[in-house]
Amino acid sequence: MSDSADVGVQKKDAKKTLNRDEAGRGPIAAALRAPEWGLIAAIIASLAFIYKVDSSHNFFTAYSLENVLHNVALYGVLSLGAATVIIAGGIDLSVGAVVALSSVFCSKLLIEWLPKIPGLGSEITIAHVAIAVFATLLLGLVVGLLHSLMINIFRLPPFIATLATMAGLRSVAIIIANNRTITVASNTFRYLGSENRYTVPIFAVLAVVMSIMIGATVLGRHLYALGGNETAARLSGLRVMRLKTVAYCISAVLAAAGGILFAGNNGKGDAQMGKSYELYAITAAVVGGCSLSGGVGSIRGTVLGLILIQIVIKGTGIVVHGIDSSTIEGLVLGTVIVLAVAFNQRFRVRRA
Amino acid sequence: MKQTVVRRAFWCLGAALSLLIVAGCGGDAKDAGTSSPSTSNSASPKPAGAPKLVFVTNSNADWWNAVEKGMEDGGKEFGCDVVMKRNDGETQGQVDKLKECLALSDVQGVAVSVIEADAPGVLDAMRALQKAGKLVIAIDSDVATSATDARSGYIGTNNVKAGEAAGRAGAALRPDGGKTVVFVGTRSAANAREREDGFFKGAGEKFTRVETWEDGGNHTKAADNVVSAITKTPALGVLLGLWSYNAPAIAGQVRKSPDVRKKATVVTFDLDEAAVPDIQDGMIDASVCQNPYEMGYQGVKLLKALIQKDEKTVKEILPDGKTRDTGVRVIVPKADSPVMKLNKPKGDDVITIEEMKKWLSSKGLKSS
Numbered sequence: 001m002s003d004s005a006d007v008g009v010q011k012k013d014a015k016k017t018l019n020r021d022e023a024g025r026g027p028i029a030a031a032l033r034a035p036e037w038g039l040i041a042a043i044i045a046s047l048a049f050i051y052k053v054d055s056s057h058n059f060f061t062a063y064s065l066e067n068v069l070h071n072v073a074l075y076g077v078l079s080l081g082a083a084t085v086i087i088a089g090g091i092d093l094s095v096g097a098v099v100a101l102s103s104v105f106c107s108k109l110l111i112e113w114l115p116k117i118p119g120l121g122s123e124i125t126i127a128h129v130a131i132a133v134f135a136t137l138l139l140g141l142v143v144g145l146l147h148s149l150m151i152n153i154f155r156l157p158p159f160i161a162t163l164a165t166m167a168g169l170r171s172v173a174i175i176i177a178n179n180r181t182i183t184v185a186s187n188t189f190r191y192l193g194s195e196n197r198y199t200v201p202i203f204a205v206l207a208v209v210m211s212i213m214i215g216a217t218v219l220g221r222h223l224y225a226l227g228g229n230e231t232a233a234r235l236s237g238l239r240v241m242r243l244k245t246v247a248y249c250i251s252a253v254l255a256a257a258g259g260i261l262f263a264g265n266n267g268k269g270d271a272q273m274g275k276s277y278e279l280y281a282i283t284a285a286v287v288g289g290c291s292l293s294g295g296v297g298s299i300r301g302t303v304l305g306l307i308l309i310q311i312v313i314k315g316t317g318i319v320v321h322g323i324d325s326s327t328i329e330g331l332v333l334g335t336v337i338v339l340a341v342a343f344n345q346r347f348r349v350r351r352a
Numbered sequence: 353m354k355q356t357v358v359r360r361a362f363w364c365l366g367a368a369l370s371l372l373i374v375a376g377c378g379g380d381a382k383d384a385g386t387s388s389p390s391t392s393n394s395a396s397p398k399p400a401g402a403p404k405l406v407f408v409t410n411s412n413a414d415w416w417n418a419v420e421k422g423m424e425d426g427g428k429e430f431g432c433d434v435v436m437k438r439n440d441g442e443t444q445g446q447v448d449k450l451k452e453c454l455a456l457s458d459v460q461g462v463a464v465s466v467i468e469a470d471a472p473g474v475l476d477a478m479r480a481l482q483k484a485g486k487l488v489i490a491i492d493s494d495v496a497t498s499a500t501d502a503r504s505g506y507i508g509t510n511n512v513k514a515g516e517a518a519g520r521a522g523a524a525l526r527p528d529g530g531k532t533v534v535f536v537g538t539r540s541a542a543n544a545r546e547r548e549d550g551f552f553k554g555a556g557e558k559f560t561r562v563e564t565w566e567d568g569g570n571h572t573k574a575a576d577n578v579v580s581a582i583t584k585t586p587a588l589g590v591l592l593g594l595w596s597y598n599a600p601a602i603a604g605q606v607r608k609s610p611d612v613r614k615k616a617t618v619v620t621f622d623l624d625e626a627a628v629p630d631i632q633d634g635m636i637d638a639s640v641c642q643n644p645y646e647m648g649y650q651g652v653k654l655l656k657a658l659i660q661k662d663e664k665t666v667k668e669i670l671p672d673g674k675t676r677d678t679g680v681r682v683i684v685p686k687a688d689s690p691v692m693k694l695n696k697p698k699g700d701d702v703i704t705i706e707e708m709k710k711w712l713s714s715k716g717l718k719s720s
Contacts, residue, residue, distance in 0.1 A: 058583045063609060067579040074572065179412050179438040183625040183718070194604065266571040267600060267626045272412055272440050273571070317565075317580035324539075326566040326577070 035289050035347050039304040042340065043311060050315040059318045068310050070196050073203035074261055075280055076306050079288075080210045081254030082281035083302040087214060088247035089227035089294025090151070090158040095255045095281050097169035098143055099274030102259025104173045106136040107182035107269025110189060124186035132189070133260055140256025143169065144249030151248070152241040158248075166278070173271035182269040193264025202261070206254070211299035223247060227294025284309055287340040305340070312336050402433045403460045405655050407648070408449045410467040410493060411441040411569065414625050414719040415596045415644055419492070421717055422648025429649075430656045441537075441569045443471050450477035454484055461655035463507075465492040469542035470499060478502040487658045491651045492644070493543050494675075504658055505670050507650050509642040510677045511543045515550015517700050518619050521638040521682050522555045522590055524690045526617045529558020530589015533581040535598040537569045547594050547621060559590065567598075574601035582612055589616060596622035596719075599639060603630030623683060623708065625719040631705045634685045641708070641720050643678040650676060683708050 050059050058064060078095050085092045109132040115122040143165065150161035184190065191198050214220040225233045226243045234240045258277075263269045288305025290297025316332045317325040407423055409416050420436050427434035437452070439445045446467045453462050454477070462481055466474055475495060478488050479502050487504055494506040523529070532552075536544045552559060562585050565577035578601055581588065593602045599620035606613050613635065620627065620639045630636050650669055654676075657665035670676050682702045684691045695702040703711075712720060 056586070058586065061583060064579065064583040067576065067583075071572075071576060180417060181412060181414050183414065185626060185629060262572060265575070267604075268414075268571075270412070270571070272569075275570075314576075314580060317577075318584045324564050324566070325580075326564075 034298075035344060036298065036301045036304055038343055038347060039288065039301060039308055039340070042343075043304065043308050046308065046311050046315060050311070050319055053319045059315055064314070064318075066196055068307075068314055069200055071310050071314075072303070072306050073196070073199045074193065074258070074265060075277070075284065075310075076203050076303060077206060077254050077258040077261060078277055078281040079284035079302050079306050080206055080299060081251035081258075082278070083285040083288065083290050083297055083299060084210065084214065084223070084254075085158075085247050085251045086282070086285050086290045086292060087227050087294065087297050088223045088243060089230060090244065090247060091162065091282070091292070092147070092248065092251045092255075093159065093162040093278050094143070094147070094165040094169060095251070095258075095278035096274035096276060097166045097173070097278075098140060098252055098255035099259040099262055099277055100271050101143075101169045101173040101176075102136045102139060102256040103263035103266075103269040103273050104177040104182060104271050105139055105269070106132045106260050107184050107263055108176055109135060110184050110186070111182055124184070124188050126188060129189050129192070133192075136256050136260055137253055140253040140259075141249055143256070144252030145245070147248040147252065148241075148245035151244055170271060177269065177271045179271060184263065184267055184269065190264045190267055193261035194267075199261060199265075202257075206257070207299060207303055210250075214299050219243075219246065224295050227296070229295070283337060287337055289344050308336065308340070309333065402431050403656055403659050404456075404458050405432050405434045405461040405463065405652060406453050406456075406459050407434065407436045407491070407651065408446060408453070408462060408464040409436065409438045410446065410465040412438040413596055415622055418644035418715075418717050418720050419648040419651075421715060422645035422650075423652055424648075425645075426649040426652030430652055432652050432656055434652055439467065441467075443467050443473060447473040447477050450474065450481060453486070454481055459486060460659050461487040461489070463489050463491045463651045463655060464503075465508075466490050466495050466542070467493070468540065469494065470496040475499050475502045487655055489651065489654055489658070491647045492642075493541070496542070500674065505654060505666075505673075506675045507647050507654060507669070508676075508678060509543075509680055510675075511546035512550040512553075513677070514621065514640050514642065514680045515547040516554030517550075517680055517682055518547065518592070518621065518638070518640045519551040519554020519556070519559070520694055520700065521640070521684075521691045521702075522551065522559065522592070522617060522619050524694055525619075525637050526589060527558075529556065529560075530617070531562045531585060531587060532559050532590040532592055533562050533585060533588055534564040534592045534594060535567070535574060535577055535581070535602060536564060536594040537567055537574075537598075539564050539566050544594050548592075551592060551619075555590075562588065567601075571597050571601065574598055575604055578602050578605040582609060591616055591618045593618075593620035596624040596627075599624050599627035599636060600630055603627060603635035606635050607633075623712075623720045628705065628709065628719075631683060631685050637684070638689070638691050639683045641681045641683055643680070644720055645715055645717065646678040650678070681708070 051057060082092060082095060110124055110128055114120055114128050114131060120128065147161055147165065150156045151158050193199055214223065222238050222243055225238060226240060230240060262273060284306040285297060285302045286292065287309060288297065288301035290302065312332060313329060316329050320328060416438060423434050423436060437449045439449055450464065453459050464478065468474060481488050488502065490503045490506040492508045494508060495502050534548055538544060552561060563581065565581055567574040567577055574597060578591065582605065591602050593599050599622065602618055602620065606618060618636045620636055623639055623641045627636060627639065631639060654666065654669045657669065682691055682700050683705055684702060685705055687704050691702055694700045712718060
């Protein structure tokens with residue numbers, strides 16, 4: 001049988017098994033046994049704990065819950081990309097730097113570059129915002145292609161390639177901004193990242209699209225196959241280089257989208273923005289069930305992981321009395337990460 | 353085979369790009385060798401033979417643009433070649449920048465905003481600069497009282513007095529006092545401690561601190577902290593933002609919660625560009641502004657006088673021989689603010705945001 005015929009057969013097989021889990025169970029049985037139930041239980045337990053400890057139940061006011069949702073949406077955009085790369089067996093350490101670069105690039109476009117174009121005018125309009133957002137996402141795509149170039153062509157390990165851009169891209173952001181913050185006061189732009197009515201739907205659409213892409217398409221299955229065993233994926237006829245390119249471009253474009261939203265939320269582009277956001281994004285993916293060795297995890301798990309993290313962070317701030325909550329927030333979060341990952345690993349071992 | 357050819361082509365392209373980058377950096381390196389900082393820093397025109405001065409900031413906040421403007425105007429007026437190196441908000445970053453100054457043999461004077469008043473790394477680097485024959489002063493944020501040997505003088509705000517002015521404004525706005533929550537990047541920073549202490553001293557016993565929320569310089573977290581504080585303390589009376597970016601972070605959340613706006617008083621420090629419309633709209637009741645322009649301007653004047661051993665000018669700038677307080681102004685939304693009753697000649701310098709905007713415009717500034 002020819003290679004192309006092999007690929008055709010595998011693609012058909014992949015389509016057949018799209019809605020089945022690793023053990024070959026149907027979609028309903030797989031859903032009932034999904035590891036995400038553990039996260040849902042953890043979220044419910046955390047909420048119950050907060051409810052019990054904080055007698056005023058301030059955490060459960062609409063104002064507070066809206067803020068939790070807002071943060072899930074802001075950081076979630078980054079986590080979706082991080083999860084995609086991790087599922088494909090890679091790692092993207094440049095997320096925070098791309099957030100900084102895109103926040104600066106988008107702000108600079110809005111404040112300095114676009115107003116110089118004849119006919120556009122100096123006041124920020126929807127047209128300005130649309131052009132700036134499109135150009136910034138394009139910049140994200142270029143960063144993704146750069147990662148692909150370094151990983152596929154120069155054969156750099158993803159850790160090294162994205163480590164290099166983590167440093168390099170922040171430097172580019174500093175140069176573009178001349179190491180200043182760039183204030184964008186216009187609400188036309190700011191609403192994208194500061195108002196739930198815009199930020200949450202943007203995230204929800206991205207999450208649904210990514211979840212379908214990863215969980216219910218051939219491309220998604222191929223990304224899992226790549227992350228599970230790259231050599232086997234290559235020998236099976238999958239276009240490994242192309243898959244890596246797709247994964248890193250998705251991550252970089254989503255990080256650029258995150259940079260736009262954070263710039264909107266803060267009302268400024270800042271080359272120092274986004275420090276350690278890559279770790280935050282990776283943490284959400286790992287707590288959500290993604291394995292750093294690749295081939296395991298899901299978008300819905302990542303979103304649930306992020307919700308759990310946000311509830312823990314905000315809940316700590318509200319239930320802790322007697323000491324400033326900022327001082328123990330990290331300790332509580334670290335404990336949750338250890339417990340969540342230990343639970344996931346035990347769950348996986350039992351299933352295996 | 354095809355892949356190998358493609359890979360080789362990309363390697364060649366990569367090598368060519370690297371050469372181009374190195375060549376591009378070479379142009380900058382030429383300048384750097386003679387003293388200029390990296391491209392991320394700013395420079396004023398260079399008079400021939402002018403004293404070379406470097407200002408090292410603690411962060412890259414908007415606020416430093418006003419210092420830079422004063423520094424540039426001072427550089428032009430006093431014939432100095434001045435550059436500003438903006439730090440990334442980290443102590444190590446500031447130590448590295450001070451060591452860079454040490455490596456630049458023609459730099460004669462350094463002004464530094466000390467990121468942590470008693471950080472040994474920063475103090476050691478300042479002393480090393482002095483040992484190398486360079487004059488060092490502190491601007492904006494001073495060294496600890498036990499380490500005044502590390503600098504020849506300090507120009508900036510007396511943050512305790514600034515805090516007291518904020519406290520008096522808070523008391524004027526809210527005579528019955530109230531529970532106060534404080535927002536800041538790093539609570540251990542000298543200016544944060546002094547402003548917080550000064551506030552409660554100036555406001556009086558009717559005001560009690562409930563909690564201080566730190567954000568570590570993360571602006572997104574700064575806004576989150578405001579939400580958490582509002583949620584956790586429904587009966588809060590005062591929201592006090594100690595660092596410049598805390599002002600728009602507080603105002604942004606207060607704007608979303610009209611109930612909180614009705615009940616609580618908002619007092620902040622500095623005038624971040626993003627906070628100007630917030631004060632205009634009445635989302636911030638009073639903001640205590642330093643005079644960063646003056647710090648930059650006087651910093652250049654003092655360094656030049658110290659280099660040239662001009663004792664008369666040094667005495668003029670530092671009346672007590674060591675420090676100069678550049679003073680503060682209290683900015684309020686409108687002339688009918690209760691804070692106006694504190695206005696000169698009684699004590700504080702209180703002006704409306706419109707008056708402040710005119711002053712900013714006259715100096716070519718957007719923040720202060």
